[in-house]
Each structure stands twice: as structure tokens, then as C-alpha cells.
Amino acid sequence: MIRQLVRGAAAGALSTVTMSAVMLAGQKTGLMPGQPPKHIVRAALPGHRHRPKPGENVLGAAAHLGFGAACGAAFALLTRRRGPGVPLGVGYGLLIWLGAYEGWVPALNILPPASRDPARGRPVVMAAAHVVYGTTLALAVRAMRGTGGRNDVKEER
Incomplete structure (x- = not known):
């Protein structure tokens, strides 16, 4: 289990970097x-x-990297028996986006909900960034397991 958490955290950090590139492009x-x-x-x-x-x-940047790593660790644990397919990763990334930008971020009066954001481009950029996060996360977790998408049976025993 510790190995899954560490791999997931590393995959989550890597995925956060890739999504940050999308976010920076959206800002630029x-x-x-x-x-x-x-x-x-x-x-x-x-x-x-x-x-x-x-x-x-x-x-x-540090908080974003930490949050992405924590979400990556959770993803690795959640998919340890099933295998992290890209569609599952994309769905996971979009759930994180919805939970944050329709949930706790507006509830704390930090930014408006994505559905009512006056910066019309922000929800599009952030949704795309989270798709990139989820895709990268699924591929990275799979690669770190070295299973080509199959379960790592040796590790589960």
C-alpha cells in the first residue's frame, strides 16, 4: 500500500506540472x-x-503541487485492483475540478462557481487542465506499476 501511495503521489505531482502548463497557456x-x-x-x-x-x-504553486500529489496518491489506491485506464483518469480529473470549482472554492468565497464565472475562459481552461491532469495521472500510474494497464498481482500479495 505504501508503494501505491508513493507512486500515486509522484504521478500526481507530474500530472500537476502538465496541467499547470495548460493553466499558464490559458493565462498567457x-x-x-x-x-x-x-x-x-x-x-x-x-x-x-x-x-x-x-x-x-x-x-x-507549492499548494497546487501538494494537492495534486495527494489526489494522485488517492487515485493510485482507488485503482490498485482495477487498473488506471485513461477514461477513469479523465473522469477523476473532472470530478476534482467539479468538486473544487462548483464546491469548496466558491463556498469559501475565493472564486465564483464555474457555472457563473464572469471570466468565461477560466472554466474552459480549468476543465481542460483537469482532463490533462487525469490523462497524465492514469498513464503515469500505469507506467510506474509497469503493468501495461494490468493489475500488479505480485504487489498485491
């Missing part, structure tokens, strides 16, 4: 104003929740 093209992880950290730091704070970019 003007589809998304700012990075959501930065806004989340900004709201958590002392002071006005919507004003810039020192270190929020670095802390946002």
Missing part, C-alpha cells in the same frame, strides 16, 4: 485572469482575502 492567451491556486492561497493567508500578498505565487 488572456482566457484566464490569474492562477486559481494563487487565489486560493491568497484567501488563506492573513489580510484581505482578495488582495495580493507576498509569496502567494510560490505558496500557490
Whole structure:
């Protein structure tokens, strides 16, 4: 089980880096104003929740990487008997997006829900980024298991 958690966390961190490239491209093209992880950290730091704070970019990146690694570890555990197919990974990534951007992020008054976001490009970019996360996660977990998509029977015993 520890091996699955470590592999999943590593796959989640790698997947977070790939999704971050999509997010940065969305920001550079003007589809998304700012990075959501930065806004989340900004709201958590002392002071006005919507004003810039020192270190929020670095802390946002670190928090995003940590969250992605934790979600990757959970995915590896959830798929250890079934095998991590790409469609399952994509669904998992989209569930994370929906849970965050229709759930806890707006509930904490950090960003509006994706369905009512005035920055029309942000939900599209973030959904695409989470598809990339889920795809990369499934492929990375599979590759780290060295099973080509099959269960790693030796490891389960």
C-alpha cells in the first residue's frame, strides 16, 4: 500500500506540472485572469482575502503541487485492483475540478462557481487542465506499476 501511495503521489505531482502548463497557456492567451491556486492561497493567508500578498505565487504553486500529489496518491489506491485506464483518469480529473470549482472554492468565497464565472475562459481552461491532469495521472500510474494497464498481482500479495 505504501508503494501505491508513493507512486500515486509522484504521478500526481507530474500530472500537476502538465496541467499547470495548460493553466499558464490559458493565462498567457488572456482566457484566464490569474492562477486559481494563487487565489486560493491568497484567501488563506492573513489580510484581505482578495488582495495580493507576498509569496502567494510560490505558496500557490507549492499548494497546487501538494494537492495534486495527494489526489494522485488517492487515485493510485482507488485503482490498485482495477487498473488506471485513461477514461477513469479523465473522469477523476473532472470530478476534482467539479468538486473544487462548483464546491469548496466558491463556498469559501475565493472564486465564483464555474457555472457563473464572469471570466468565461477560466472554466474552459480549468476543465481542460483537469482532463490533462487525469490523462497524465492514469498513464503515469500505469507506467510506474509497469503493468501495461494490468493489475500488479505480485504487489498485491
